[in-house]
Amino acid sequence: MKNKKITKTNAMRMLDKQKRAYTIHEYAWSEDHLDALSVLEKMSQDAGAVYKTIVAVGDKTGVVVGVIPAQNELDLKAFAKVSGNKRIEMLPLKDLEATTGYIRGGCSPVGMKKAFPTYFSHHxxxxxxxxVSGGKRGTQIEISPADLIAVAHAKVEKITQEKDE
Structure with a gap:
């Protein structure tokens, strides 16, 4: 039986270059189910927590990246504050690939075209x-939080809306 060769993405190449350990998980995807909750359903419970990457634009800093648990929502007000902005809005989907090098459903916080300020949820x-996304649809990278934070040069902040708030 032949092993399936995995095409390396920018995210994987960056992790390899920095000698960070990670595991690749692949799953079947469809255009109708590219959201993080759909990925969460496809991944086994013991594989770790699924996080989604959100790209936004601040009125002062420009592009900023938020990485939060799949089941949570980004708190735009808190995200603006921790990133040094008064206002923040989601990057238009049509601009995602040109800005990050990634497409919807395959946007990784690692290996973007430029190093944008990145913030992880305190969770x-x-x-x-x-x-997190491995840099293409149908691929997730499992990694330790410490390694991911270090490679992304990220800050950890409270940027999610809590369910009881």
């Missing part, structure tokens, strides 16, 4: 491992 500190 990441509670995880043993996390899953």
């Amino acid at each position: 990441i500190l509670d995880e043993k491992s996390v899953l």
